[in-house]
Amino acid sequence: MDYSKFKHSTQVRVRNYEVDWQGVVHNANYLLYFEVGRVEYLKHLGVKLDLSTIKNENRVVLVRNEINYKSPANFDELLGIYTRITYIKNTSFTFEGYIQEVTSKRLVAENLAVHVWLHPQTGEPITVSGNFREVVEKFEGKRMIINDIPLIP
Amino acid sequence: MDYSKFKHSTQVRVRNYEVDWQGVVHNANYLLYFEVGRVEYLKHLGVKLDLSTIKNENRVVLVRNEINYKSPANFDELLGIYTRITYIKNTSFTFEGYIQEVTSKRLVAENLAVHVWLHPQTGEPITVSGNFREVVEKFEGKRMIINDIPLIP
Amino acid sequence: MDYSKFKHSTQVRVRNYEVDWQGVVHNANYLLYFEVGRVEYLKHLGVKLDLSTIKNENRVVLVRNEINYKSPANFDELLGIYTRITYIKNTSFTFEGYIQEVTSKRLVAENLAVHVWLHPQTGEPITVSGNFREVVEKFEGKRMIINDIPLIP
């Protein structure tokens, strides 16, 4: 993962109830932190993610998550969550993210989350919206790979 | 709380991630267990609790929770969740519940949860549905107090 | 609840996964928010709440929670969590809290959380530490009721 390519970050402070009996953040909570990162990223880009939008116009589903645990996060630590979209293919796009403890810059975890764009009615995968491509490309610039929309034969 | 009056129970086994760093179930998770109890109770009585029903016909909101923590529950313990409706007033009804560790019969927690029946459109409190009163009264019998539906003047 | 008496507040933004299928924050999550408030409150007062402290010197347990739900909180809303200690009795002390949506100042929920001070070894209730009383009294001043430590007979 190329950490130099990330332009967006947000922060969370580890809450008491996110820590399990081993004294560290439970493994599933990192997925929640990465989701916070993606939500803030999309908000920053002005992409609407409220109920009506997702349900009526756009319908996007998460189809795959990968997470590498690098070092445990502890109670009350301030975590930086870094998020970017690394590529947009025909019907899917992928977020990458990493979490770093803010003070020590200790790497905590890495994430890759693949999403697929679905037809609102049929639920079949469809081409990622052109507007979404433009907005992301404008923000990420050369940092990402945007596949061409396949030519109509 | 009169434990002899409960006719309905269900069970949950304490999961790893429900235990906090003190080695016991986190205090908020007992609310989730009591909710499991209420859901199973309503299912047992044949009261529909799916999205469309709640949103279209009935609209019920939780307005108050009380919980007394009696002894901590531990990882992998099997918990019995006991649930009953103690009274139905004009626009509200109240669940009582308690949790007991199954093997030792150790009391874990007690709960009281007050719900209000709302008008589906206006959101104003309205009289609890007559059908709901009947179904609950049939199940609970003399165990509960059902206030009279106020007389039409 | 007298909202004018609160001197401490912190904020949380409602996260996506805290919202249930009714489109509002799930009822158990408010307990987690109030806990965030208490943790920040104690940190602000310089009271140690890490694992070693709680386990070795002090041992404090939550014995009762009350929560009144006033209006549902929604995805991405910024919530102010107000926390104070309302009284310290001989072996127990009580937090009060309320949550207000920051922009609209809409009241979201109120909480009362009773804690008991335990002997680190025996687990029996003991007199709340004098140092804790002093620190809290210094911060809260006339806002709270501190019972006298009972006289040695």
Added chain:
Amino acid sequence: MDYSKFKHSTQVRVRNYEVDWQGVVHNANYLLYFEVGRVEYLKHLGVKLDLSTIKNENRVVLVRNEINYKSPANFDELLGIYTRITYIKNTSFTFEGYIQEVTSKRLVAENLAVHVWLHPQTGEPITVSGNFREVVEKFEGKRMIINDIPLIP
């Protein structure tokens, strides 16, 4: 993933609070279900997973999770969680799992979870315990790949 190779399964029923505002189980909760599967698997094999064991004798950490979301799980569905250990390498071992809705046999999600065996004091990766290898091999038989413990040079 070869579904015919799994010998262990357990079940969970989807709880109300595990469902997000899209009406389906939130993506992080599947990790919790898979953890339930692993805990039950290890219990079935008689491998101790309590606090003292993990902290004193064995110390095992999760270093990677992969999850493929196949179809969303819904409120109140009964889910079968299938778990096996697919291989044990020198210092690591890997669980595979899948979740199937019990009635329809609809595939819900797949998981791969890599764990590393650490030295209790130094925290450095060490050879997976021979006893653990034996117990797992006895249960899984030819279903898994057990690497030889490297020869002492």
